[in-house]
Amino acid sequence: MDNAEAKQLLQVFRHGTEDSRDPIFREALTRVERDSALEAWFRQEQDFDALMVAMFREVPPKK
Amino acid sequence: MTEIDFQLLVEQYYLPLYRFGLSLTHQQSEAADLTQHTFHTWALKGHQLRDPTKAKTWLFTTLYRKFLAEKRYADRFVDSETELLFVEPAPFPSAMADVLDAGTVLRELHTLEDRYRAPVTLFYLRQHSYREIAEILDIPIGTVMSRIHRGKAELRARLGGTDSARRQRAMAPGKEAGYG
CATH class of the missing domain: 1.10.1740 (Rna Polymerase Sigma Factor; Chain: A)
Structure with missing residues (x-):
């Protein structure tokens, strides 16, 4: 697995869900622990995802 | 029931x-x-x-x-080879969190192709496993993941191109996020 393949998987990883136990993400997550640049990229991805999740939760029901 | x-x-x-x-x-x-x-x-x-x-x-x-x-x-909803390619997401200014709102996100989300919009939405609703998303959309899990990957990259690029994003960058050009 190279960094591009790891990023492709990490981009669809959802922190705090059952994805943490999904073996498909294991190698990519291990790579994050060993590569500080990849870790910084991953943190930005997770921050963006957290922002989007918060935005979706702000959508009110139809009045 | x-x-x-x-x-x-x-x-x-x-x-x-x-x-x-x-x-x-x-x-x-x-x-x-x-x-x-x-x-x-x-x-x-x-x-x-x-x-x-x-x-x-x-x-x-x-x-x-x-x-x-x-x-x-x-x-x-037809697969294409382009779904399999890795797309590096556009840089996203961290300060954008202060100017984005749900209405803007929904508006930009709606400009995505249908085949990307549904999986990206289910991804962010955080209600389903990938197996369940695949079942709902009636497509393989690998296709779900590649569509989310591609859809997220496009959504982020569009959010970065909104008027509010451009204003934010003009006010704080040093806050652009960098990617390794």
């Missing part, structure tokens, strides 16, 4: 279903109609579901199929 169970389903899933419908249609009234149709169908046919743990997936699948049937978009 008893009436109490039905009420619980409505309380638990009305809003996530409505948000999914809104992301698909971008119209509050259409999203509300899709959601109501989904619960109406449940009231008629929900008792046929043998495994009660499948109720959530059944509801989202029903809403999505109704959307497809109404819009007749099913023939547009």
Whole structure:
């Protein structure tokens, strides 16, 4: 697995869900622990995802 | 399924279903109609579901199929080789969190192709496993992941190109996020 393949998987990883136990993400997550640049990229991805999740939760029901 | 169970389903899933419908249609009234149709169908046919743990997936699948049937978009959901390519997401200014709102996100989400919009929405609703998303959309898990990957990259690029994003960058050019 190279960094591009790891990023492709990490981009669809959802922190705090059952994805943490999904073996498909294991190698990519291990790579994050060993590569500080990849870790910084991953943190930005997770921050963006957290922002989007918060935005979706702000959508009110139809009045 | 008893009436109490039905009420619980409505309380638990009305809003996530409505948000999914809104992301698909971008119209509050259409999203509300899709959601109501989904619960109406449940009231008629929900008792046929043998495994009660499948109720959530059944509801989202029903809403999505109704959307497809109404819009007749099913023939547009065709895989392409480009889905398999890795797309480096556009840089996203961290300060954007201060200027974005749900309305802007929904508006930009609606500009994505249908085949990306539904999986990205289900991804961010955080209600389903990948297996369930694949079941709802009736596509393989690998295709779900590649569409989310591609859809997220496009959504981020579009959000970075909104007026509010451009204003934010003009005010704080040093806050642009860097990627390794």
